[in-house]
Amino acid sequence: MVGKQPCAVLGAGTMGGGIAQFLAAAGCEVFLYDLGEELLSRGMESIRARLGRRVEKGKLTPEAQEEILARIRPVTDLRDLASACWVIEAVVERLDVKKELFAKVEERVDAEAVLATNTSSLSVTSVAANLRRPERLLGLHFFNPAPVMPLVEVVLGARTDLQVAETAAEWICSLGKDPVLVKDTPGFLVNRVARHFHSEAYRIVGEGLADKEQVDRILRGAGYKMGPFELQDLIGVDINYAASVSVYEGFFHDPRFRPHPDQRLLVESGDLGRKTGRGHYAYDG
Template structure:
């Protein structure tokens, strides 16, 4: 797979594009918003400059990586790629519509993968005529650094598709794990108590976010739950929390905390808005 398409130029989409072009793939990065594409290209350029400054890439490698990136606001430019990785917001209706459109314009052999962190791969595949060629390929933020990739097998996903994505992840320097299509897969299923118990602590006035983060880091974690929510985005964290809660038929232990919604309603989404649990301005 030397030609890949990426749908969505947000935090995850641009990170995946960077991984692809720095490992020899031609990457077409699509977004409906030209401004998002411009920001993504600027961020990728900054990453390449940093990698060059630190000796991870030489000037020639960085230049060739830049040449392998093609930003586009035309979905049809993804036709001809061998795998397309969707990295749109965590909204099932939006993702299903994207998969319908991709299914209509792409050859039958194109693999359609989703970077969803919690939504059903089976439900995404069901709106296409190629459910056997639909799978999850879930990267973690920041995608250029985090090595883990969850390759998610939907109910109809073929073994050939799973193998192809596992091989692709390995060629990109990642550590793939094959998982079943269950709510939250592995990481986000395990991470729910990490976030929700921390939210309950502050919601009940037992501690504040810096205290919880400091205690968690003292236990050996690289980041505390509130630092991590700010990095990922509080809107993304809330969407995943709600998705897993509903997928488990409103199991009480997965219930999101009202303070999550309050923060999102206030526009305090974390690093990307300059303010979340902490102030980055």
């Protein structure tokens, strides 16, 4: 089952919208599901805006932009997903929400449809625990911005069928991404390594060794496209913090993965990065 079969994306936020945009640009027909018309409208406007910037830069024609948008069908009824061969969930990082949503989806899609969670740090095994057929659920962890970042972690839960995972990796590769098979361990590969990229940056600033701008500039000078504080503002300070907490708890509070209090304070203050206009830095518009 490799090719441009109908797909469904659950959640029209930053990640869900980005994944839907990528799939549509790759030629897939996409059902974009969310709870209400307003959420879907905002999601579609974000997709249109991203594509519009590519048109302005001469990287995409206006005709191609409209073709991509035409492949995305916003829906608020899970019954509309019946023809989807691939269902990718990208809703809030809460295990209870994901489990409840997949239980409903399983009743409404074809028995051969592959179910995937885009979780960045929750247990794929736990997400699939209450399904009648947990062997068809796996993790497909895209990175932000999903239309641009090539890597996708293909995560095998404890009961994921290996053939399902290998087929998913082949499918993702056929659409132009770079898949890597990983085991269901806290943070998988990338987020586990990235915890220290972020936590040590907080500690350096907290110890007064450098300020945030210096840390970001030095790491850009070392070859990174973005420093840790710039990156957190892009992906969302709350999203990054949730991943940090999840990995810390997943390793039974191993001190190596302890989140920094300053990150929690940013989340509690609502300074979540670009999406709120303020995070580690202030953003105008």
